[in-house]
Amino acid sequence: MARADGLLTDQIDPTEKAQDECGVFGVFAPGEEVAKLVYFGLYALQHRGQESAGIAASNGSQILVYRDMGLVSQVFSESDLETLPGHLAVGHTRYSTTGSSTWANAQPTLGPTPFGTVALAHNGNLTNFAELEALADDRRHMHQETVREATQKEKRTRQFRDSSNDTSLVTELLASTEGDNLTEAALELFPKLTGAFSLVFMEENRLYAARDPWGVRPLSLGRLEHGWVVASETAALDIVGASFVRDVEPGELIVIDEEGLRSHRFADPTPARCVFEYVYLSRPDSVLEGKTVHAARTEMGRELAREYPVEADLVIATPESGTPAAVGYAEESGIPYGQGLMKNAYVGRTFIQPTQTIRQLGIRLKLNPLRENIEGKRLVVVDDSIVRGNTQRALVRMLREAGAKEIHIRISSPPVKWPCFYGIDFASRAELIANGLNTDEICQSLGADSLGYISMDGMIKATQQKPAELCTACFSGTYPIPLPDNI
Numbered sequence: 001m002a003r004a005d006g007l008l009t010d011q012i013d014p015t016e017k018a019q020d021e022c023g024v025f026g027v028f029a030p031g032e033e034v035a036k037l038v039y040f041g042l043y044a045l046q047h048r049g050q051e052s053a054g055i056a057a058s059n060g061s062q063i064l065v066y067r068d069m070g071l072v073s074q075v076f077s078e079s080d081l082e083t084l085p086g087h088l089a090v091g092h093t094r095y096s097t098t099g100s101s102t103w104a105n106a107q108p109t110l111g112p113t114p115f116g117t118v119a120l121a122h123n124g125n126l127t128n129f130a131e132l133e134a135l136a137d138d139r140r141h142m143h144q145e146t147v148r149e150a151t152q153k154e155k156r157t158r159q160f161r162d163s164s165n166d167t168s169l170v171t172e173l174l175a176s177t178e179g180d181n182l183t184e185a186a187l188e189l190f191p192k193l194t195g196a197f198s199l200v201f202m203e204e205n206r207l208y209a210a211r212d213p214w215g216v217r218p219l220s221l222g223r224l225e226h227g228w229v230v231a232s233e234t235a236a237l238d239i240v241g242a243s244f245v246r247d248v249e250p251g252e253l254i255v256i257d258e259e260g261l262r263s264h265r266f267a268d269p270t271p272a273r274c275v276f277e278y279v280y281l282s283r284p285d286s287v288l289e290g291k292t293v294h295a296a297r298t299e300m301g302r303e304l305a306r307e308y309p310v311e312a313d314l315v316i317a318t319p320e321s322g323t324p325a326a327v328g329y330a331e332e333s334g335i336p337y338g339q340g341l342m343k344n345a346y347v348g349r350t351f352i353q354p355t356q357t358i359r360q361l362g363i364r365l366k367l368n369p370l371r372e373n374i375e376g377k378r379l380v381v382v383d384d385s386i387v388r389g390n391t392q393r394a395l396v397r398m399l400r401e402a403g404a405k406e407i408h409i410r411i412s413s414p415p416v417k418w419p420c421f422y423g424i425d426f427a428s429r430a431e432l433i434a435n436g437l438n439t440d441e442i443c444q445s446l447g448a449d450s451l452g453y454i455s456m457d458g459m460i461k462a463t464q465q466k467p468a469e470l471c472t473a474c475f476s477g478t479y480p481i482p483l484p485d486n487i
Helices: 034-044 078-082 129-142 144-149 166-176 182-192 234-239 276-281 293-307 323-333 356-365 390-401 439-446 456-463
Strands: 022-028 052-058 063-069 088-094 109-113 116-126 195-203 206-211 220-224 227-231 243-247 252-257 260-265 314-317 341-343 367-369 378-383 406-411 450-453
Touching: 022 034, 022 116, 022 195, 022 206, 034 052, 034 078, 034 088, 034 227, 034 234, 052 116, 052 195, 063 116, 088 116, 088 195, 088 206, 109 166, 116 166, 129 166, 166 182, 166 195, 182 206, 182 252, 206 227, 220 234, 227 234, 234 243, 276 293, 276 456, 293 323, 293 406, 293 456, 314 323, 323 378, 356 367, 356 390, 367 390, 378 390, 390 406, 390 439, 439 450
Parallel strands: 314 378, 378 406, 406 450
Antiparallel strands: 022 088, 022 227, 052 063, 052 088, 109 116, 116 195, 195 206, 206 252, 220 227, 220 243, 252 260, 341 367
């Protein structure tokens, strides 16, 4: 048995998992306290972003925004929500991709346009940011003389950019795009955007939702008794009592106001939905294209057991993301499923820097072994993915310290070899452990007795989606949306 020394590894990152970019939520519901609805919707989407949170609300004549760094529960109090009256609101919870993690980059963004004030929240990542930035700069320079001579009212509607993220850039471009109203401006601008974008935005009296032609990031439409809801995941609809209507279609712009809901098409759909939503990003209780995420992950575990069987005494999960696949592996293999690791559900993301002693304990901040369940056992440890390998390396050592006889790691996704440019913050390609090592070498690096990744075909089969309609770039290196040469 390995002896505990408190130094599980010299490079531990307890939050090593791939981070999603954001969660978005919008409500149009006359007579409801919509700020509170958005608050609870963002709570359901907290897993999609833990750096900042914000809500913009309109009473029909004025939009107010409240946003700050931190978790949803850290940013908002009940008194804060009471300062956001109105029947229309959008909200956002963020993990940075384009733009640094600062207050200025928190969302929703707010800016003036010729059509009124616009508050916008974005989930995804635009790959032609430099091209769009140049377009915005050209428009600004083109109108510079006009702005100098403009009336005070016109000055308030000129182009702006208050941060480095693509959301603020889209808001500025909406302000400078020609059209008689915001709908026309959006239909003119959105075909120029390349990359992944699920947008929820509003002006004083209307709610909008739009999804890129590839439908990379999910976006769902729900119905309240007296209103409408749009959200990144169906689980967020459930929490506010909204019934699921349908997904916002790729290349679709939805407009909602007192006259009802209207749909516009700005591009033909060419689906390339992110398969990693099924693997890790989405909540297990969400539904993607008619398939519950939990069911897909459980089937991935069954397929993994068929592809990589092993003689063992107990199947355990790396909680919580590995749990459905671990249950599926146990069901298919006949090996009992049990708890081997306890997760501290209250750790989350903290702004308190740990001491050196706590930092050395690393992964124990979130996970701790149940010694009586694993001592002397041959373990199958199921997780959803391996990025750098630091967390799994620390986990293997921790389990050996607790007396595990054998450790067989099974991963319910293929090796992650390529970075994502569509809104997931993976490590750089040089940092991805599977980019430089084969499976046997990774197994040796982790200190495990065996290692098995599900096949690409097995993973896709478990989602019950058409292979041609899924983005698998992080596994295959095949990017469905064109990338600029400088990426």
